[in-house]
Amino acid sequence: MSRVLEVRDLRVSFPGPDHRRFYPVDGVTFSLERGKTMALVGESGSGKSLTSLALLQLVPSPGRVETGSVIRMGETDVLALRGEALRRIRGRRVGMIFQDPMTSLNPVFTVGDQIVEGILAHFKMPRAAARERALQLLQEVGIPDPSTRLKAYPHQLSGGMRQRVMIAIALSAEPEILVADEPTTALDVTVQAQILEVLDRLQESRGMAVLLITHDLGIVAGRADRVAVMYAGQIVEEAPTARLFANPSHPYTQGLFASVPRIKGPLRRLNPIGGSIPAPTAWPSGCRFRPRCPKAFDKSELEPPLLTVEPDHQMRCWLAEEPNKNRG
Amino acid sequence: MRPVLDALAAAWRHPQGRVGALILLIVAVAAIVGPWLLPDPLSQPDILAGSMPPGLGHPFGTDQLNRDILSRVVTGARISLGVALLAVALSMTLGAAVGLVSGYLGGVVDAALMRLVDGALAIPRLFILLLVLAVWERVPVLALILLIGATGWFATSRIVRAEVLRLREEAYVRAAEALGARRRRIIFRHLLPNVVGPLLVTATLAVGDVILLEAGLSFLGLGIQPPLPSWGGMILDSKEVLVSAPWAGIFPGLAIVITVLSANLFGDALRDAVDPRGA
């Protein structure tokens, strides 16, 4: 098949208090395919951002990717790469978009410069040709009057435009994988839709595999092909989008859906999930959602593996074996 | 008082801070106790005997008047540290006062004061002191302390003012104002305790600066007057015998370096404790 990225048992560790390490990403497995979008959904503290950073060995020190983790892009074992070989895949195989375009762009260089250097880092061509490409990229991401914008500085652009520039930069080296870490969170609601539409269009025209990281279930629907829900450093449910929305099975996922405020229909009380996110330095024993789970039972004291709910739909919960307990 | 003790404790836990603090303590103890244990540095200068290299009776050697350098260095410590501490205390008080008033009152008072500070900072501190001291025959130590103190508050007032401007917007200050508290009360009760942290850092680093400044003044003949031993004065004396007795200048200089270095180490550790940003 056209599997472009395979991640298996990814664990990221950080040094914690009293010399022990803790694992904000603790055994994550998923894969990406050409032309498909995978959404990684979770709240802050779930480990989703670190997962994306690990793909390019960008985990900030003193964190590190633990041995036993596997990250493969086609034939390439990413975790075995060092130095120049590693630099070559950054931007070229995977393009990354970060959350806040204001702080993610260097304020002292023009937008054009920042795109051009992304191109020239991976392709040998005269500067003028690179500038032409940059112009085309700006057009592709839907920036009006691109030739003027090339010479603009980040602070002269609006939030939405800056994020489009970020996308252009991410695409500058023609990657086959695009990782978008909360691409719309820092933007106004009206602009969010526009940016997502740009991403959609680009994915289709370029056939990229997209990893969309978000805490917002709303942008997942109708956009992602598959969804993986993360909690406490692990994937707790994974399925094609339609199936997850139709049949959310993990109590955490159910809680997420239930807590979304609805505009239509009768007024109801807001339904947040009780309790709070555990700190990565102290994951709960057994099932990590147990302290907050309304359906916890005696078996929850054992840490569950990923179990099948229905074909192509897994969850990390013992309730998979006892579906009658999982009603409602 | 609490924030001060907390900051000091944190600086003590810092490895370099602890080294700095320990060395400062040793110097301070030596300065206080030393002169009693060692031969009198003001003892009869014996020009005929001349200088002697470091040896058994004189671990640091003697200078050209055959005075024991170790005891002069230790007595000089007393004077240098004393001058530095008192002058810094004066500078900090003045700087805090001006910074608090200027920052809190704002308006014309603030503008005028800060323009004054800008102008004063344009003239290097040494030159201000040179101008005033040059016409003095022999500067009394007290006058020296007052002068050094009076010229050292400019930068401090800016730092304090910046803190006050920041704190002025804090909720508890606004609340106090809304409750009708008098300005004096707000300054003393709410602003001053929060300014103490940065002030302490500035003070510690200023001690090092003043030691260097006073040594420089003494080197130019303007600071501590002989026969009182001062580190700078000793270095000045050693210029004559640089070729024949280099140790006469090396040891007082080392004393300065060690003391200032420790003050800076401790001051840095304090700064980390008070404001952990950056490293």
Place this chain on the structure above:
Amino acid sequence: MSGWVLRRALQAAVTFLVALAILFVLMRAAPGDPLLRLGGDRPISPKEIAVLRARYGLDQPVGRQLTAFVQGLVHGDLGVSIEYGRPVTALLTERLPATLLLGGSVLLLNFTVGLWLGVRQAVRRGRREDRWLTTLSLAGYAMPSFWLGLVLAWLVGIHWRLLPAAGMQDPLLSSDAGWGVRAVDVLSHLVLPVLTLSVVSIAATMRHQRSAMLEVLRLPYILTARAKGLPERDITWRHAWRNALFPVITLFGLWLPILVTGSVFVEAVFAWPGLGSLAAGAVGNRDYPLLMGTSLLVAALVVASGFATDIAYALLDPRVRLA
């Protein structure tokens, strides 16, 4: 942007005027009579004092003195040196080049070696090289410049006889020596004073550059640059350093007074014929007009350099330039 430049220029002018006023007040308020110093060992008769007082205008009321002072300033007349008997302005002009050479060389070293070391430290943070350099810089910062100068003069100049330790030129150099020989001679005399001043100043520059770099390296756009696949060298020098330069540039404006102070001692120790040794000598001779003139010049330099660094900052930061 031009409005901003104008405002800054105005501020600089006001600052200088305030400095001028302070200097004048100091001159009048200083205890003791500068004229009594004049005689030295020779006693001065009251009649001579009266003559001198009239000559230096000290018998006029304060207001008149201030006006005369400012007027003289505008015409470039800073009075006459008591010790040299020549116009102060002439003396300052004569000695300025030597100090510029010294100061310029020190600044050059600071902005090359100092910045480079600071960046290196930040990039290799926490490793042995970083910690050693930090210790060295803290030690260098703690040294009195005159002491270091004497130590170096003794060690290199006298003990090892490697370099000259006094003056700017070899007095024994024959008058028809070529241009190249003269240049080498001056350079060899320049080494020790520059080294002395540089140790202290580079120590501080290094520390500030290091902390500025560390702050910048934490920022999100550095992550973006890395994710783009840019070479590490570009990330350090193009992306990070360009932004870490700002705090160091503004620091330069504050640094000048310290450099000037240091040069007073270093020039005195090495008998370098610049403004610093001029001031040090003026102190010994209680030469008030000369001391005043030098202080004024220094204040003007400090204000001017502060203004220049503000402009440099604005030119380098597009956020200010295009506001």
